Amino acid sequence: MTAIAGIGIDAGSTTCKAVAVDPSGAVVATALEQALPRIADQTAAMLDGLRSAHDVAPGARCVATGYGRRLVECADRRVTEITCHARGVFDDLGRAGTLVDIGGQDSKVIRIGPDGRPADFVMNDKCAAGTGRFLEYTAGRLGLDVADLGGRVAAPGSEEQITSTCTVFAESEIISLLARGAEVDAILKGLHRSLTVRLVAMVRTVGWEPPLMMSGGVARNAGVRAMIGEALDTEVIVPEHPQLTGAHGAALLALEG
Amino acid sequence: MTVTHRPSRSEAIARAEARGQRIAAVLPYHYPRALLRAHGFHPVEVWGPPGVPRDEGGRHFQAYTCDIVVRATSFLLRGGLERAGVLLVPHTCDALQGMGSVAGDFLQPSQHVLTLYLPRAGRPTDREYLVAELRRLSDRLAGIAGGRPTDAGWADALAAEEAADETLAALYRDREALAVGDREFYEVVRSREYLAAEEFVEAAAAVPRGTAPSGIGLLLSGIVPEPMSLFDHLAEAGARVVADDLAAGARRLYPPSDAADPIERLADRLLGSPPDPTRGTPIAARAAALAGRMAAAGAKGMLIYDVAFCEPELFDVPLLRRHLGDAGYPVAHVEVELGGELGHRVITRIEAFVETLA
Numbered sequence: 001m002t003a004i005a006g007i008g009i010d011a012g013s014t015t016c017k018a019v020a021v022d023p024s025g026a027v028v029a030t031a032l033e034q035a036l037p038r039i040a041d042q043t044a045a046m047l048d049g050l051r052s053a054h055d056v057a058p059g060a061r062c063v064a065t066g067y068g069r070r071l072v073e074c075a076d077r078r079v080t081e082i083t084c085h086a087r088g089v090f091d092d093l094g095r096a097g098t099l100v101d102i103g104g105q106d107s108k109v110i111r112i113g114p115d116g117r118p119a120d121f122v123m124n125d126k127c128a129a130g131t132g133r134f135l136e137y138t139a140g141r142l143g144l145d146v147a148d149l150g151g152r153v154a155a156p157g158s159e160e161q162i163t164s165t166c167t168v169f170a171e172s173e174i175i176s177l178l179a180r181g182a183e184v185d186a187i188l189k190g191l192h193r194s195l196t197v198r199l200v201a202m203v204r205t206v207g208w209e210p211p212l213m214m215s216g217g218v219a220r221n222a223g224v225r226a227m228i229g230e231a232l233d234t235e236v237i238v239p240e241h242p243q244l245t246g247a248h249g250a251a252l253l254a255l256e257g
Numbered sequence: 258m259t260v261t262h263r264p265s266r267s268e269a270i271a272r273a274e275a276r277g278q279r280i281a282a283v284l285p286y287h288y289p290r291a292l293l294r295a296h297g298f299h300p301v302e303v304w305g306p307p308g309v310p311r312d313e314g315g316r317h318f319q320a321y322t323c324d325i326v327v328r329a330t331s332f333l334l335r336g337g338l339e340r341a342g343v344l345l346v347p348h349t350c351d352a353l354q355g356m357g358s359v360a361g362d363f364l365q366p367s368q369h370v371l372t373l374y375l376p377r378a379g380r381p382t383d384r385e386y387l388v389a390e391l392r393r394l395s396d397r398l399a400g401i402a403g404g405r406p407t408d409a410g411w412a413d414a415l416a417a418e419e420a421a422d423e424t425l426a427a428l429y430r431d432r433e434a435l436a437v438g439d440r441e442f443y444e445v446v447r448s449r450e451y452l453a454a455e456e457f458v459e460a461a462a463a464v465p466r467g468t469a470p471s472g473i474g475l476l477l478s479g480i481v482p483e484p485m486s487l488f489d490h491l492a493e494a495g496a497r498v499v500a501d502d503l504a505a506g507a508r509r510l511y512p513p514s515d516a517a518d519p520i521e522r523l524a525d526r527l528l529g530s531p532p533d534p535t536r537g538t539p540i541a542a543r544a545a546a547l548a549g550r551m552a553a554a555g556a557k558g559m560l561i562y563d564v565a566f567c568e569p570e571l572f573d574v575p576l577l578r579r580h581l582g583d584a585g586y587p588v589a590h591v592e593v594e595l596g597g598e599l600g601h602r603v604i605t606r607i608e609a610f611v612e613t614l615a
């Protein structure tokens with residue numbers, strides 16, 4: 001069994017992820033859990049789980065990232081999610097470009113340089129609109145599971161216009177559209193459009209360079225991918241495990257000391 | 258290493274009163290200190306203060322007015338400026354001009370509310386205008402104080418304030434030879450906001466000499482580094498402020514003047530201050546000056562740290578970003594409110610910016 005040489009922990013606002021890598025950077029183990037309020041305890045338990053199931057090389061290091069990175073007591077170093085996502089996606093896809101990461105609390109667009117480091121970035125962190133929370137919240141109001149949204153939006157059909165850029169006001173719009181008899185899938189399309197319009201503006205602000213890549217849980221949403229790709233007239237590339245990109249990048253940074 | 262004891266704001270006020278001076282509460286940020294001193298006033302600057310709630314002040318302004326103006330108005334209404342005989346509101350921006358009008362025409366506090374209209378456009382008439390404006394202010398102060406300064410009073414005030422200004426300039430010049438972190442450095446720089454000139458000179462002399470801590474060099478721009486824990490976060494991220502363009506810092510490095518008339522001398526010095534968005538400096542000239550300062554200090558990028566809704570600052574940000582980007586200097590921009598500690602997201606932005614420069 002290959003020994004763990006680096007561990008990355010991404011303590012996000014909705015999920016907590018861990019990735020362990022061997023000295024060559026190959027992934028040895030992963031873990032993903034819903035985030036609990038006691039981040040220190042949760043991440044310590046995740047780390048214990050990885051250590052008891054795998055050999056750990058002497059001197060193996062741990063890098064913490066994400067919203068709760070300061071609370072990961074076992075970390076040797078803390079690095080922001082911007083740098084970790086850039087490193088992770090660069091390793092996964094092997095190229096520079098532009099990464100859209102839609103997290104639970106914020107979204108970021110990172111222009112990645114040829115060395116896999118962020119060259120520039122923009123963050124939307126002032127408002128839930130433009131984040132994963134926007135879709136979660138509005139899906140909840142429609143009584144839908146967030147995992148089903150992408151498929152419904154990607155299917156052909158009409159689209160309602162959502163004019164509010166605010167999550168709370170968008171909810172009132174949904175209610176009035178439903179009252180007018182609008183179809184749920186058409187409303188969903190409108191909601192996705194409203195989210196992606198913001199993201200596309202951020203992509204343009206950062207002076208994006210292709211290819212366009214996506215990470216974070218929302219990258220699994222085919223509707224968001226299709227709308228962003230369509231607006232920018234480009235293909236959107238997603239790594240195999242987009243939710244683990246940050247933790248993977250953190251694990252690779254742990255190998256660097 | 259830390260700096261030895263400096264008088265606190267309230268100690269400085271008490272000492273000024275014991276010297277027989279009256280207190281002038283002064284809003285940010287260009288004003289003629291020596292003129293106040295010559296007329297028997299000790300200036301104490303009001304940058305908010307950050308801990309005062311917006312509520313009372315907020316009733317008098319639009320919701321998008323900056324924290325400095327709104328919190329300062331709250332502070333005034335709560336009696337926080339009771340010990341001041343004068344409230345001087347320079348026309349730094351439209352928000353402060355508004356505050357001057359609201360305070361003077363509407364709130365009518367116990368303090369005399371004085372305004373100072375600063376020229377903004379870099380026109381040939383600026384000097385003549387500012388000299389007239391300073392004479393008008395001098396007349397008002399003389400009316401309040403019950404007399405005009407003597408020649409000796411003017412000479413004392415100019416000498417003391419110019420020595421303190423030179424001390425401030427020397428602190429910046431010698432930054433690399435000061436064995437203090439950014440937080441300590443800016444605590445000393447900012448003590449000029451309330452200390453008497455001589456006390457400030459003493460405080461600066463107490464800064465230990467040696468070698469400045471190392472770190473990724475940043476130029477810090479913006480209005481005021483509040484909360485001061487900003488510097489702790491920067492240090493934790495591995496960065497160090499090697500130069501600044503702060504309203505509460507290097508924007509007030511006034512050059513000397515050889516004019517014999519005290520008021521003309523003050524006008525020359527105010528007009529000679531570094532490029533500044535509140536004074537209408539053309540953006541290309543400001544960017545060139547900042548790029549030069551970054552090159553000289555070894556800064557790798559610029560962090561613009563603004564008070565939310567600060568109009569003059571915000572106008573310049575997109576073009577400044579473009580000009581400095583073209584010159585090879587990345588720029589990050591964050592906006593903060595002055596109500597408490599820095600939020601997680603602002604800290605993440607700052608840390609991520611430092612990581613991109615590493």
Ligand code: SF4
Pocket residue numbers: 285323324325326349350351352353480535564566567568569570
């Ligand atoms: S922060 Fe900006 S808008 Fe507010 S008083 Fe200062 S210069 Fe004016």
